[in-house]
Amino acid sequence: MSPLLDIAVEHKLGSFTLDASFTSDGRLTALFGRSGSGKTSLVNVIGGLIRPQVGHVIVDGQVLVDTRRGIFVPKHRRRIGYVFQEARLFPHLTVRQNLLFGRWFTPKAETDGKDLPAVLDLLGIGHLLDRRPTGLSGGEKQRVAIGRALLARPRLLLMDEPLASLDEARKAEILPYIERLRDEMAIPIVYVSHSAAEVARLATTLAIVDQGAIKACGPTAEVMSRLDMARLPGAPEASSLLEAKVIGFDAEYGLTRLETRAGTLQVARAGLALGSTLRVRILASDVMVSLSPLDGISALNVLAGTVAEIGERSEAGAVDLRIDCNGEMIVARLTAKSVAALALKSGSPVYAVIKSVSIDAP
């Protein structure tokens, strides 16, 4: 079984060289990197907006580009949806006409007429149909753009920083829709971002892009907790991603209890449904390490584990540790002095004291 995405390309753009290869089977593959790292060029290659000089692009078994065999499928025959950073809605068409634009060109299917209501419902844009793009808010435009790409029945959806031009409130408005897209539609997504929070919340597979090359690619939690990745310029701070389930509430103090494989966590967050699953992210700098269980400490969450890996000392004198807590990796950032003072080495039993837990998914 070939992977869903199989990409290996080389392309020179002026002084910049894109030399990237990765494969992915993820429902949502995030390409993460700072601006100028080549993320957008890479999705443009997948979408057919850039013709790579050397390499191949294979999506779901179909060869879209293979320079050795002289194959290059033009963008309009790829059936790859593309949601751009700016919505790029057609200003001379209404929202309805924008949404149905791709419909004129895609082969007819039995689901005709059924998926417009489904997409309108999924994205909450039914009330905008007769408006023109000019009058829409940034968030509305972006949702229409997503709907427009979906209705062209793509086999793959590319999203190039779809939230980057929006303010925090609008981002919060759209993120749930992208999650529903990931979970409810059978369309794999490639998502470009330079926001660790977005990636932690959305991605099932994470690829780190730096200077035109893929530095790492794998399950999100694994890549995010890799100590060598955290040292790349522009990489997300090393952090731990845990799958958690809401198991109870502490009404008096407004706390929610979450069960994870590593242990129980209490977070100050209301409004979560009992029994729902979510992802929590713990930044390495929010974790302290203790050799013995602590008394008289304000932190609520302490997880027991053993040191699995000690990273290299950074220029700033910090050292990242991976702590194996019942199979989940918790990353902690300590000073080199503390590591020496506690005589930490691989296998040392420790307690990870967690100062703060961020919940990236509702």
Add this chain to the structure above:
Amino acid sequence: MSDWLSPEEWTAVRLSLIVATTAMLASLPFGVGVAFLLARGKFWGKSLLDALVHLPLIMPPVVTGYLLLIGFGRRGPIGQFLYEWFGIVLSFRWTGAALAAAVMGFPLMVRAIRLSIEAVDRKLEDAAGTLGANPFWVFAVVTLPLCLPGIVVGMILCFAKAMGEFGATITFVSNIPGETQTLPSAIYTFTQVPGGDAGAMRLTLISIAISVAALFLSELLARFVGRRIAIE
């Protein structure tokens, strides 16, 4: 109205309108095509084509008219070909006047359309491509509608130029009342005869009225079209 204008004057007005409208409509597809080539094309001889299109703008109109006479006259290479294969005669006919007017108005039309094509956001065309539209459809349903204001302006400019065209017309198709005598030629004729002042003034007023009407119409159209495609 018909009392106010003599039948000959009335004929000149009607002929002028027909000639200018024909010139505008007939050159429109070519204008769009050439403008697109100049705005987007990368080919050898592009600056040559550009210069050729703009030549009537800089040459004396009489020279353009004379070149048309040489090329499209009954014995001219193109004129002969058109007559033998299609039975089309241009010299000393109103169709010739339309050709002269079209040639003179063409650079103005191409310029306006070219500018508006260059202003179209290529990113929108890319977006249309990823939605499955092939290059032809991208042009037809995205590029063309988005440069409609420029096309309207180009058409009006071409029409106005055609209404006022004198030098090339009189050189190529002469000044035959009822066949090639357009408004400017008629005014010129009036000024050449004693007591023609009144007639010249009447036609001048009509000429002004038509120009102003065309200008208003273009404003109106441009605003209507512009509102529909207001770019964010």
